[in-house]
Amino acid sequence: AQSVTQLDSQVPVFEEAPVELRCNYSSSVSVYLFWYVQYPNQGLQLLLKYLSGSTLVKGINGFEAEFNKSQTSFHLRKPSVHISDTAEYFCAVSPQGINSGYSTLTFGKGTMLLVSP
Amino acid sequence: DAGITQSPRHKVTETGTPVTLRCHQTENHRYMYWYRQDPGHGLRLIHYSYGVKDTDKGEVSDGYSVSRSKTEDFLLTLESATSSQTSVYFCAISGRGIEQYFGPGTRLTVT
Known part of the structure; x- marks a missing residue:
């Protein structure tokens, strides 16, 4: 079984400042890793994913994340945030070695990013 | 955006009444999922489907049933x-890739 811990429930930050949203996971097998973003009253949108290869993954809207296997972490970063980045961010994992196209996602509880002027 | 719609988008119902939520996709993806989202819990998997008439339980399946009679529709x-x-x-779908794509959600209130 997998579990995901998002260490901060809320992260307040000023516009144009850098931000890091932390995600740690626990799993007895290798995993795929994902970050999703949820804007108010909307569904979840995939920000980025780590499947294999380079541990630094770039996603949409200027976000990036780094997979650290030894620390079992997949922290999300952005060098300069905008007001429009205000949203809830979810980290999720899925075990590797399963049928293509099918995944069992385990989500963290989410981190609310609050960007103020 | 992935072609996923959910209906209704909002529903208020009374305790003890039956309710059916619909997820419809136009992507011809094989896998479909139902999640619920509650404050402080993130998203939790209720049921999923790996093909027409093929479904299985997720983490929080008690009190829910699902059906999938066509590739494009998954009912909760x-x-x-x-x-x-x-x-x-929330309904989600996945096809050739591992990642899942989510619908816009249905807000259900049971009074």
């Missing part, structure tokens, strides 16, 4: 709604 039924089932329900 609450046989007798309870207040603990007040939640936002």
